[in-house]
Amino acid sequence: MKKKMNMTRRKFIKAGGAVVSSVSLGSLFWPMTSVGLGGKPKPRVVVVGGGFGGVTCARFIKKFDANIDVTLIERDAQFITCPFSNLVLGGLRDINSITYGYDILKNKDGINVVHDEVTGIDAEKRQVKTKSGKAYDYDRAVVSPGIDFLWDRVEGYSEADVEITPHAWKAGKQTLLLKSQLDAMEDGGVFVMVAPPNPFRCPPGPYERAGMVAHYLKTHKPKSKILILDAKDNFSKQGLFTKGWEALYPGMIEWVAGTKGGIVTKVDAKNMTVYNEAGDPIKGAVINYIPHQAAGMIARSAGLADATGWCPVNQKTFESSLLKNIHVIGDSSLAGELPKSGYAATSEGKMCAAAVVTAINGMEMPNPSYTNTCYSLVGPDYGISVAGVYRIEDGKITAVKGAGGVSPADADESFRRAEALYASGWYSSITQELFG
Amino acid sequence: MWVPKPGVWMLAASAVSCASLIPSTAFAEPVTQGAMLSITCNGCHGPDGKSVGAIPSIGGKAADYIEKALLDFRDDKRPSTVMQRHAKGYSDAEIKLMAEYFAAKK
Numbered sequence: 442m443k444k445k446m447n448m449t450r451r452k453f454i455k456a457g458g459a460v461v462s463s464v465s466l467g468s469l470f471w472p473m474t475s476v477g478l479g480g481k482p483k484p485r486v487v488v489v490g491g492g493f494g495g496v497t498c499a500r501f502i503k504k505f506d507a508n509i510d511v512t513l514i515e516r517d518a519q520f521i522t523c524p525f526s527n528l529v530l531g532g533l534r535d536i537n538s539i540t541y542g543y544d545i546l547k548n549k550d551g552i553n554v555v556h557d558e559v560t561g562i563d564a565e566k567r568q569v570k571t572k573s574g575k576a577y578d579y580d581r582a583v584v585s586p587g588i589d590f591l592w593d594r595v596e597g598y599s600e601a602d603v604e605i606t607p608h609a610w611k612a613g614k615q616t617l618l619l620k621s622q623l624d625a626m627e628d629g630g631v632f633v634m635v636a637p638p639n640p641f642r643c644p645p646g647p648y649e650r651a652g653m654v655a656h657y658l659k660t661h662k663p664k665s666k667i668l669i670l671d672a673k674d675n676f677s678k679q680g681l682f683t684k685g686w687e688a689l690y691p692g693m694i695e696w697v698a699g700t701k702g703g704i705v706t707k708v709d710a711k712n713m714t715v716y717n718e719a720g721d722p723i724k725g726a727v728i729n730y731i732p733h734q735a736a737g738m739i740a741r742s743a744g745l746a747d748a749t750g751w752c753p754v755n756q757k758t759f760e761s762s763l764l765k766n767i768h769v770i771g772d773s774s775l776a777g778e779l780p781k782s783g784y785a786a787t788s789e790g791k792m793c794a795a796a797v798v799t800a801i802n803g804m805e806m807p808n809p810s811y812t813n814t815c816y817s818l819v820g821p822d823y824g825i826s827v828a829g830v831y832r833i834e835d836g837k838i839t840a841v842k843g844a845g846g847v848s849p850a851d852a853d854e855s856f857r858r859a860e861a862l863y864a865s866g867w868y869s870s871i872t873q874e875l876f877g
Numbered sequence: 878m879w880v881p882k883p884g885v886w887m888l889a890a891s892a893v894s895c896a897s898l899i900p901s902t903a904f905a906e907p908v909t910q911g912a913m914l915s916i917t918c919n920g921c922h923g924p925d926g927k928s929v930g931a932i933p934s935i936g937g938k939a940a941d942y943i944e945k946a947l948l949d950f951r952d953d954k955r956p957s958t959v960m961q962r963h964a965k966g967y968s969d970a971e972i973k974l975m976a977e978y979f980a981a982k983k
Contacts, residue, residue: 501906501916504905504906505906505907505908507905784920787917787920788917788920791916791917792913792917795908795912795913798908799908804908806908807908807909807910807912807913808910808913809913810913810914810917810971811917812917812918812920812963812966814920814921814959814963826958826959828959828962828963830963830965830966830967841965841966843965843966844962844963844964844965844966844967845962845963845965845966846962848958848959856958859958860958860959862931863921863931863932863958863959865930865931866921866928866930866931866932867920867921867930867932868930869923869928869929869930869931869932870919870920870921870922870923870924870928870929870930870932871920871921873923873924873929873930874919874920874923874924877924877929
């Protein structure tokens with residue numbers, strides 16, 4: 442029996458790079474540390490946050506090394522995707538169609554999914570603590586908590602005001618609230634959107650929202666208008682959005698640049714009025730105030746963020762630059778030139794999973810490669826995209842020159858229609874990989 | 878319980894140190910350079926390159942088809958909405974690895 446295995450092993454190594462399928466081989470010597478020989482405990486990874494980054498990372502750690510014990514701690518029992526939540530506002534989708542559960546992670550991947558809120562991360566003891574009083578020990582932690590809002594960047598606003606002037610920048614109840622406000626709005630009303638300064642989650646998001654709301658209003662309340670008060674002087678895919686708005690919703694959407702009066706300094710939710718730097722009052726029938734943002738609160742309170750409010754990391758492995766054995770991925774992280782998008786979070790989750798698994802197994806990590814594609818729907822049959830391919834250059838995630846970019850400015854209707862179709866194709870694929 | 882002799886561990890250690898020599902049925906996905914390049918494509922093309930939606934599946938397609946497609950997208954010989962923007966990010970060698978990766982996803 443022993444002799445047979447030795448021969449197979451030698452043949453395997455002689456093959457020099459060929460992958461030999463053998464359960465006995467695999468479980469005997471790869472990966473050595475995680476097999477539990479002689480009573481050694483399995484390595485444990487705790488993932489904080491069950492969104493695009495956290496789910497991807499957890500699932501890929503299991504794919505790369507099923508012997509690692511993976512616990513995913515997510516506060517909510519279901520996940521409602523921010524991507525495509527704008528389509529709910531536009532009336533193109535039902536919220537149930539963008540809602541997912543975690544059963545497949547438990548049943549198919551053997552991930553220990555815990556629905557609880559993480560209240561602390563002890564980097565010294567290597568322990569994650571939750572609201573219900575439990576503690577989870579880890580060898581490596583992956584923190585992917587998304588974003589949280591900075592309520593103090595404008596006057597007159599407090600967190601409670603999200604019930605009056607919703608951000609809908611975390612999908613679910615806020616999406617439905619904003620939708621109900623749009624439904625209740627009278628024809629001829631003004632939908633005011635306050636768009637945040639960089640950096641924020643989902644750079645094209647506010648502008649996709651404007652088009653989706655315009656589609657709804659044009660269909661149901663055609664005298665209505667949309668006013669975007671932007672903290673910025675330019676935005677993602679601006680040329681394409683502007684051209685699309687002119688084509689589909691002429692005269693309906695007005696965008697005000699930050700230095701031209703778009704910066705909002707005061708939000709009086711109860712009186713449905715916002716004020717810009719000059720003190721001009723702007724009233725809205727519906728006000729979508731999207732606040733300034735920073736890394737998810739748990740990342741900041743655990744000491745993973747720097748003075749910017751975002752988390753610096755080794756951009757190859759996503760290990761925190763501030764605390765060892767903790768990786769930070771997704772919106773919360775400072776990931777070089779990668780945007781804060783769901784797609785980027787999944788790319789980071791995959792590379793981080795490789796980093797964690799190779800570190801645990803004492804192996805060299807191959808060179809990472811990242812991509813991003815962000816599709817936006819300007820209208821139901823009018824899609825646009827921005828793409829990017831990224832590599833590590835001098836330790837920073839850098840866009841590959843000559844690759845990536847936005848959809849062509851002069852594309853015809855069939856191109857826009859194809860990209861709208863691919864937008865929904867992207868959504869099907871990515872959610873299938875996350876939750877299917 | 879069977880415990881391996883020291884010689885076996887040496888063999889095992891030398892195998893573990895070679896990143897590409899990763900046996901796999903117990904582990905669905907080896908950590909190879911091809912995987913690093915390719916798995917981010919799943920975001921659009923689906924898990925293992927198998928798409929349930931509008932974007933074409935690439936998982937399980939012939940390696941030379943995938944390789945030619947990527948080269949043609951990259952070199953502006955085949956029209957696309959987004960693929961030429963992606964393909965321009967990869968070298969010939971990388972494209973070969975990605976083609977092999979997805980072809981193996983039968």
